[in-house]
Every structure is written in structure tokens, then in C-alpha cells.
Amino acid sequence: MRRFLLAAVMLGAAAGAQAADMPDLPILRGAFTEGPTAAPVNWQGYYIGGQGSYGSITSKLRSGNGLPSAFVPPAWQPSGQLNGENGGGGAFAGYNSQWDDVVVGIEANYLHGGLRASSSSPGVTVVNNITAVTSSNETVQVSDFGSLRVRGAYVIGCFLPYLFGGAGFGSQTVEGSFSAVPPVVPAWTAGRTKLVYGYSLGFGVDIMLTGGLFARVEYEYLRVTSNFESNVNSVHAGIGYKF
Numbered sequence: 583m584r585r586f587l588l589a590a591v592m593l594g595a596a597a598g599a600q601a602a603d604m605p606d607l608p609i610l611r612g613a614f615t616e617g618p619t620a621a622p623v624n625w626q627g628y629y630i631g632g633q634g635s636y637g638s639i640t641s642k643l644r645s646g647n648g649l650p651s652a653f654v655p656p657a658w659q660p661s662g663q664l665n666g667e668n669g670g671g672g673a674f675a676g677y678n679s680q681w682d683d684v685v686v687g688i689e690a691n692y693l694h695g696g697l698r699a700s701s702s703s704p705g706v707t708v709v710n711n712i713t714a715v716t717s718s719n720e721t722v723q724v725s726d727f728g729s730l731r732v733r734g735a736y737v738i739g740c741f742l743p744y745l746f747g748g749a750g751f752g753s754q755t756v757e758g759s760f761s762a763v764p765p766v767v768p769a770w771t772a773g774r775t776k777l778v779y780g781y782s783l784g785f786g787v788d789i790m791l792t793g794g795l796f797a798r799v800e801y802e803y804l805r806v807t808s809n810f811e812s813n814v815n816s817v818h819a820g821i822g823y824k825f
Contacts, residue, residue, distance in 0.1 A: 622737045623790050626680040631798065631822025636669040639699045641722040641812040663701070664722050670695015674820065676733070685735040685742060691728070691750075691782075697814055698723040709766035716767070719759045724812055727752030727804065729782050742788040742796075747781070754778040754806060780806040786818070794824040 641664045676689030698721060705716040729750030735742045757773040786800025798820040806812040 622680075622683050623740055623742070624680070625678045625685050625735075625737065625742055625788075625790075625824065627825050628675075628677050629794075629796075629822050629824040630673070630675045631796075631820050632671070632673050633693075633798065633818045633820030634669065634671045635693055635695060635816045635818045636667075637697065637802075637814050637816025638665070638667045639697045639722070639724065639812060639814045640665050641699045642810060664699035664720055665701070666697070666699035668696045668698050670697065674822070676731075678733075678735075678824070680737075683737040685733075685737060685744070687733045687735070689731045689733055689746070689748075691731055691748070692726075693728075693816075693818075694726050696723060696725065697816075699812070707762060707767060712764065712766050714762040714764050714766045716760065716762045721755075721757040722810075722812060723755045723757075724778075724804075724806060724814065725753050725755060727780070727806075729804075731782070735788075740790040742790070743785070744787070745785050746800075747783050749779070749781045751777060751779050752806065754812065756810075776808075778806050778808045780804060780808070780812075788822070790824075796822050796824060798822060 670693055672691070672693040672695075674689055674691045676687050678685050678687040700719070700721040703718045703720075705718065707714050707716050727750060729748040731746045731748030733744050733746045735744035753775060754777075755773060755775040757771070759769070759771040760767070761769040782802050782804045784800055784802035786798060789797045789799075791797060798818070800818050802814075802816050802818065804814040804816070806814075
């Protein structure tokens with residue numbers, strides 16, 4: 583028994599000496615399974631950029647709403663809903679605050695373009711026993727809209743998917759015209775431009791390309807709630823730089 587214990591001690595000592603003489607291989611330290619993790623992309627700081635957009639707009643125009651009532655004859659027939667699809671462009675600027683993989687920020691966003699919805703409504707009117715065919719035309723245009731957004735995002739590699747919500751102001755133009763054949767009722771054209779307000783919601787992703795240069799793709803729903811309602815669904819693509 584004592585010989586067996588002595589042999590085990592001698593073998594253990596020899597194995598320890600051999601292990602001490604072996605080179606310090608990475609595999610012995612678990613380097614292949616416990617390598618360092620990559621640091622998240624740095625989105626902290628100010629940024630600016632430009633963007634293009636394309637979207638659809640729907641609006642509802644009621645008789646006398648947005649147009650001078652004195653110019654609206656009884657024969658005028660406003661349509662129920664106006665529709666259109668248009669493109670535009672704009673710019674954005676903001677600030678990101680980052681905690682590890684979580685990013686929260688605030689952004690000023692501006693869009694300029696001809697978001698224009700239009701419709702035509704035929705009708706018939708009788709004046710002094712004369713029957714005339716009428717044509718009513720309506721157009722609603724949101725030409726400019728600037729909003730202040732709050733963003734929440736999460737870093738995934740070089741991608742920064744985000745959600746946003748905001749509110750802002752814009753310029754809305756309403757135009758209408760009326761004509762009759764034969765001209766038993768005077769033809770007219772009227773228009774009005776007003777400052778309107780609304781809110782926007784959406785989601786998107788920023789993609790860090792190189793250095794501080796990043797690309798952006800997003801979807802936005804914009805609702806103009808003053809004067810009369812306009813709803814805009816649009817997609818944006820842009821390029822920006824983070825300082």
C-alpha cells in the first residue's frame with residue numbers, strides 16, 4: 583500500500599513538472615471560447631443629414647371648410663376623399679445619448695415636397711329651367727412640415743433600429759374651382775394657405791457605414807389634425823454624419 587501511494591505521488595509530481603515545462607498555449611486558457619466581446623458602435627453625440635421621401639396623402643374636404651364660403655355656390659359638390667402620391671426631400675439633425683446598447687435621443691426633422699391630394703366631382707344643376715353640367719375640383723397640399731421627435735433605439739452591430747414619435751407644424755394649401763356648362767352659374771377659383779399642426783409616428787434603422795457616416799431608412803405616419811384632416815404615409819431614405 584505504501585509503495586502504491588509513493589508511486590502515485592511520484593507520478594503526480596512528474597505530471598506537474600511536465601505541465602510547467604509546456605508552452606503557454608491559448609487553448610489551455612480557453613481563448614477559443616472566451617474571447618473578448620466587440621464594443622458596441624458609438625452613436626453618442628450630435629448628427630445631421632439629408633433625406634428623400636415618397637408617400638401617399640389622403641384628405642377630406644367639406645364644403646366651406648378651408649375655402650371662402652362666399653365663393654362656394656349651392657351647386658358645388660365636394661368629393662368625399664382626396665388622394666395623391668408624391669415625393670420630396672428634407673433634412674434632419676439631432677443628438678443621441680447612449681448607455682451600452684441602448685440609445686435615446688431627440689431629433690428635429692423637416693420635409694419639403696408636393697404632398698398633394700386632388701379630386702374632381704361632376705354634378706348637375708338647374709337654373710331658370712336650364713340644366714347645366716358642373717365640375718368641382720379640389721386640391722389639398724402639405725408643402726412643408728417640421729417636427730420635433732423623441733427616439734428610442736437599440737444597437738445591433740452596426741445597425742441602430744429605432745422607434746420615434748413627435749409633433750410639429752406645417753403649411754397646408756387648400757384650393758377649389760367650379761365651372762358649369764352652359765355657364766348658368768359663375769365659374770370661380772379660390773384658395774387658402776394656413777399654418778397647421780399635427781403629429782407623427784414611425785420606425786426606421788440607421789446603419790453605420792464608416793467613421794461617422796451612416797445611412798437611414800424609415801417609415802413615417804403623419805396626421806395633420808387642424809383645419810381639416812390629412813393623413814400621410816411615407817418612406818424616407820437618407821444619409822447622415824455623426825460628429
